[in-house]
Amino acid sequence: MVQEALVALILEKGYDAVTVTDIIDRADVGRSTFYSHFVDKQDVLFSNLDELGFLHLAPPARSGELFTFSLPMFEHVRERWPLVQALLGRRGGVGLVHARGEQLLTAVVRDELVAAGARVSASLDLLVMCVVGAFMGLLRAWVDGETTASPSELDAAFRAAVEPGVRAVLGQE
């Protein structure tokens, strides 16, 4: 109830404007009960994030194919639309959740590129940052309603933008 209340309130007022009093009022929960389960407003946000399982999508690392996480992740997001909107959108607790998402995705992308033969180096890290940035940017714009594209269209756009560059870098090694 508390988690759902926070999501609803974020979508109405934005994360910053939501107070603990708002949450317990909406969730119909006593104040002391709230603080016996959660440390913070932020704690509720993160409990939602954990439940979402942003990293349930470890890529099976097929031969030759890059960025296998992309399409499944877009589809997973569509299934949990309001929740992701509250977590990742501009009205949400942007900084923190976005940071956590970037962190998880960075590890996935980096492993994938290394598996594809990339040499571990500082310039690989820069490449990974670009790829992750492109994906997160697309995702953020999507949940904020800046595009109405489907998951497969988003996946195609993501691949079209970054795959040629990545393959060119991989080819040089």
Add this chain to the structure above:
Amino acid sequence: MVQEALVALILEKGYDAVTVTDIIDRADVGRSTFYSHFVDKQDVLFSNLDELGFLHLAPPARSGELFTFSLPMFEHVRERWPLVQALLGRRGGVGLVHARGEQLLTAVVRDELVAAGARVSASLDLLVMCVVGAFMGLLRAWVDGETTASPSELDAAFRAAVEPGVRAVLGQE
């Protein structure tokens, strides 16, 4: 004095933890004086952002060359390092400033691609989101100290990641 105080405090405690009382204390300014010049804590943040002039870099649109904004912007950022760190870094007022930066950059990139012959369409917008995301991701990671690369190395990494994909899309039209 107020602007500098906010920047210093953000780098120490993070934007959220900074209070107006902290700012006026650090800046040695009376409370009423603060509120006669600024509406908000956020107002101070934005006044800093305006002063930085994030969009002073309208590209001269040379023939054939893409993303002319990239290198000058990385260099500009290096000249105002602590300020940009406070504005754009994870400790800063991430959501708002990052959003404003994305917005400005989106217009720049979109115009550049259209000038280079891209057809205006929904898929162009998706491409622009990827390019902007990659650039902002790189910038954010840089100011947060996740890489020690130089502006020209960052520029090279950005171009290597996205230019092949963009040119491939442009070539199809």
Add this chain to the structure above:
DNA sequence: TCCACTATCGAACAACCTGTTCGGTTATGA
């Protein structure tokens, strides 16, 4: 059924932060 245990409630509280008001003080500049 009885009882111990646990979860919940809600009122009250201190501490803090915000944004405003107001009377007094200081600087500016014509």
Add this chain to the structure above:
DNA sequence: TCATAACCGAACAGGTTGTTCGATAGTGGA
């Protein structure tokens, strides 16, 4: 010299946070 503007800081009301505490309601085993 003096009118104007800027500044100061104390005080204030209103709101938020996180804690405490005694009372109430539900749970599961003996």
